[in-house]
Amino acid sequence: MKNLIFFLFFAFGFLGKCGSITSPRSYEAVFNFGDSLSDTGNYVGIHGSEVRVIDKHPYGETFFKKSTGRFCDGRIILDFIAEAYGLPYVPPYMDVANGKIQNVRQGVNFAVGGATALDAEFIISKRRDKIATLESLSVQLGWFKKLKPSLCSNEQDCARLFQKSLFIVGEIGGNDIGLATHTIAEAREIIPLIVEAITNATITLIEEGAVHLVVPGNFPMGCTAAAINMWRNSSTEKDYDSRRCLKPGNALVKHQNKEIKLALSELKKKYPHVKITYADYYGAAKQFFDAPQKYGFTQMLKPCFVAPDKKRCKATSKSYCGFLCKNPATYANWDGAHYTEAAYRIIAQGVIEGPFSHPPLKRPLIKIA
Numbered sequence: 512m513k514n515l516i517f518f519l520f521f522a523f524g525f526l527g528k529c530g531s532i533t534s535p536r537s538y539e540a541v542f543n544f545g546d547s548l549s550d551t552g553n554y555v556g557i558h559g560s561e562v563r564v565i566d567k568h569p570y571g572e573t574f575f576k577k578s579t580g581r582f583c584d585g586r587i588i589l590d591f592i593a594e595a596y597g598l599p600y601v602p603p604y605m606d607v608a609n610g611k612i613q614n615v616r617q618g619v620n621f622a623v624g625g626a627t628a629l630d631a632e633f634i635i636s637k638r639r640d641k642i643a644t645l646e647s648l649s650v651q652l653g654w655f656k657k658l659k660p661s662l663c664s665n666e667q668d669c670a671r672l673f674q675k676s677l678f679i680v681g682e683i684g685g686n687d688i689g690l691a692t693h694t695i696a697e698a699r700e701i702i703p704l705i706v707e708a709i710t711n712a713t714i715t716l717i718e719e720g721a722v723h724l725v726v727p728g729n730f731p732m733g734c735t736a737a738a739i740n741m742w743r744n745s746s747t748e749k750d751y752d753s754r755r756c757l758k759p760g761n762a763l764v765k766h767q768n769k770e771i772k773l774a775l776s777e778l779k780k781k782y783p784h785v786k787i788t789y790a791d792y793y794g795a796a797k798q799f800f801d802a803p804q805k806y807g808f809t810q811m812l813k814p815c816f817v818a819p820d821k822k823r824c825k826a827t828s829k830s831y832c833g834f835l836c837k838n839p840a841t842y843a844n845w846d847g848a849h850y851t852e853a854a855y856r857i858i859a860q861g862v863i864e865g866p867f868s869h870p871p872l873k874r875p876l877i878k879i880a
C-alpha cells in the first residue's frame with residue numbers, strides 16, 4: 512500500500528512536470544476584434560493628433576498612471592483576460608504595424624474605438640454627419656490576414672499556434688446602433704445586419720484556423736449614460752426603470768444578444784470541431800446595475816469623468832466645464848460611453864471564472880483579484 516501511494520505520487524509528479532514542459536497556460540495567444548470597449552491603442556494610433564481627450568489625463572490614471580489609448584481609467588476586460596491567462600496585455604495592431612512591437616505570437620488586438628460591425632459605407636449611407644472611424648470588422652479581419660505570415664510560418668505552425676489561441680469577436684455593434692440610427696425602433700431594424708456581420712467575421716476566423724472563439728453579446732445600453740442621452744428624445748417617463756435605466760434600450764440589447772446566440776448555435780452545428788463561447792456581457796454587467804452596493808458602487812449612470820468643452824463652458828452652463836470624480840472605483844460609468852476599470856473587472860471575472868460564458872473558457876492561470 513505504501514508503495515502504491517508512493518508510485519501514484521511519483522506518477523502525478525512526473526505528469527505535472529511533463530505538462531509544464533509544453534506550457535501551464537490554457538491559451539498561448541489572444542486575438543481580439545472590436546470597438547472602444549476593447550481598444551488598447553489603435554484609435555489613438557490611427558487618429559493621432561486629431562485625438563482630443565482619450566490620449567490624456569485622466570484616461571489610464573487608475574492603473575497605468577498614463578493614457579494608453581484605452582477608453583477607460585484603467586484596465587479593460589481584455590486586460591483582465593490577458594492577466595488571468597498569464598499573457599502580456601494585448602498590443603494594438605497599430606504598434607505592430609509601425610514596428611513598435613515585434614512579438615506577435617502572444618496575440619494582437621485589432622479593435623478600434625468607434626468601429627462598427629457593418630462597413631463604413633453602410634453607416635455613412637444612413638447618416639448625414641460624421642463617422643468616428645472607418646475600421647469596421649472587415650477592415651480588422653483584413654489586418655489579421657495581412658499579419659498572419661508573421662504570426663506563423665506555415666500551415667502546421669499556424670495550426671499549432673491557433674490550437675492554443677483565443678479569438679474574441681466583440682463586443683461590436685454598439686456603434687452601429689449609435690451612428691446609423693436615432694431611435695430604438697430604427698436600431699431594431701439593423702440588428703439582423705449587425706448579427707450577420709458578427710457571424711460572418713466569426714466564420715472568416717474559423718476558416719483562417721481559429722478553434723476557440725469568444726463572441727460577446729452587447730452590454731445593457733439602456734443603463735449607459737451616452738445611450739440614455741441619445742434616446743432621450745424618443746423616450747417617455749414610463750420607459751425608465753427604478754434605477755433610471757431605459758427599459759426599451761435594454762430590451763433592444765437583449766433582443767440583439769438572443770439573435771447572436773441563435774446565430775452561434777447554427778455555427779456550432781456547421782463547425783463541430785470549433786469551440787464557440789458566448790460571453791454574456793449583459794448578464795455580467797447587470798449584476799452591478801441590479802445590486803450596486805454589493806460591488807462598492809455609489810454611482811451607476813453618472814459618468815466619473817466628463818471632458819470639459821471649452822467653448823460651451825465659457826458661453827453657457829457649468830456642466831460643460833468638465834468633471835472628474837474622486838474615486839472611480841465607486842462609479843460604474845467612466846466617461847459616458849464606457850465603463851470604469853472597477854466595472855470591467857466584475858464583468859471579466861464573471862466571464863472568466865463563470866457563470867457568464869457558455870460554454871466556459873479554459874481554466875485561468877490566476878484568479879482576478
Ligand SMILES: *[C@@H]1O[C@H](CO)[C@@H](O)[C@H](O)[C@H]1NC(C)=O
Pocket residue numbers: 629704705707708711
Ligand atoms: C455575410 O456574408 C454573406 C456571404 O458571403 C454575404 O452575402 C453578406 O452580405 C454578408 N453580410 C454582412 C452583413 O456582411
Ligand SMILES: *[C@@H]1O[C@H](CO)[C@@H](O)[C@H](O)[C@H]1NC(C)=O
Pocket residue numbers: 740741742743744
Ligand atoms: C433632442 O431634441 C432637442 C430639441 O429638439 C435637440 O436640440 C437635441 O439635439 C436632440 N437630441 C438628440 C440626442 O437627438
